[in-house]
Amino acid sequence: MTINEIQEDLIADFELFDDWESKYEYIIDMGKQLPAMDTQYKTEENIIKGCQSLVWLHAYMEDGKLMFSADSDAIIVRGLVSMLVKVLSGHSPEEIAQSDLYFLQAIGLHQHLAQTRSNGLASMVKQMRAYGYAFQAVK
């Protein structure tokens, strides 16, 4: 599946929810399902610092695809992180560098991206694309 196909899937999932509780329960669930990050990658340099919560992001190449693993200390951010990993991980660095992440806007969660200072999500998206550019250069 392409990045946009995964985004469309997520948008379709969220269309099923008609209240905030089911929407957030789903995000929380996504957060819980995100595989625990290998502690060796939970390093200072992999931290994207928000004012309130932390995000860890680790990137590596596997069979020509750029892979991400990530974590956060807050569960809702972890859910959003989980969605970002689901959308972007496993694609070529070129696709990731060029990606247009519209799904957060479409499902009404873009305010979390806007809160740069509090959760570091916007920096995480930027960082994921930056890895795309960086690994593109390496290849």
Add this chain to the structure above:
Amino acid sequence: MYSTLDITSIRKDFPILEQVVNGKPLIYFDNAATTQKPQAVLDALSGYYGQDNANIHRGIHTLAERATAAFEDSRKALQAFINAPSADEVIFTYGTTDSINLVAQAYGRHFLKKGDEIIISTMEHHSNIVPWQMLCEEKGCLLKIIPINDAGELDMEAYELLLSEKTKLVSVVHVSNALGTINPVKEIIKKAHAVGAKVLLDGAQACSHLEIDVQDLDCDFYALSMHKIYGPTGMGALFGKREILDAMPPYRGGGEMIKEVTFAKTTYNELPYKFEAGTPNIADAIASKFALDYINQLGKNNIATYENELLNYATQAIGEVPGVKIVGQAKDKVSVLSFVIDGIHHQDIGVLLDQQGIAIRTGHHCTQPLMQRFGLSGTSRASFAVYNTTEEIDAFIQGLYKVRKMLG
């Protein structure tokens, strides 16, 4: 004693409260960050721009005279509000942070030298830490920290041990923004003065809750922000004792603060203008008086009594929510309720309450050293103002149960 305020009628003075957020009626419990503004303040702002806008002090035309008179009336209102001996000792600033920086720059850089000591406390806001760190770095002074106990009260014995003839300045918060603790500032001041040190009080959180009498306190400086006492943002004040302010050099140059300028030498204006370089925040200064009038009309004591009722009600109700621990259990507190819930990140609490129309503050509250003292990365904080109600607290508690259920 029960409060006699008519809260239903008070709420009507705050148009912002009548709105729906995320499909729910807004419950605004972030008052320690900033309070909402009554209609009288909003009217004063538009009235100034609509009728009286002119630059002050220098103009000879009618508008300038009106604006100048209103501006100086505000200074007198603030003087009365904190019982300063004279209006000249009330310097307008853009807020508490600006006031503290003024003291650090104009007093600290001039009067402090290598080896001098400045005492602050563990519960300071970053705005009462960083300016002193900057000063210490520049001048070679030492910063000493008053520790606190687990309830969030200052360790006064430790404070006494920190005091010595090396202590030149004690700068402490009157009321803690993160814990709500009311500090024994009168005693702090007395003891500091006994060793010859000056005292600055950070009054940002105190002014909306407590009667402030700078003469009775005998503080040397008092810093405050209008936006935390129902007034406009970008507006605050520094009270300073006349003899100290007179001895301090100005630290910002420009218009307004001068008496005479030649290329050879400039002489400076008198107090308070010496410290008010440039065109001030005229509109917000003028509107500030209307916030103070509003508080005076309700009565500080009535406000404090009512807010105490809210605090007690909320403290009891939140104590019944499983897993909740209140951070800051001082004997003397204002209406600030800081708490953590076992196993739940404060940001998640904030996000899920916001979905229910409830605005609280989460995070470190710009008091990272205090959070470190409690071994926390942050707390959730509900803070109440005179327009809040017990019904809102009920909804907030229900909201917390929902958060627990969703994250459990």
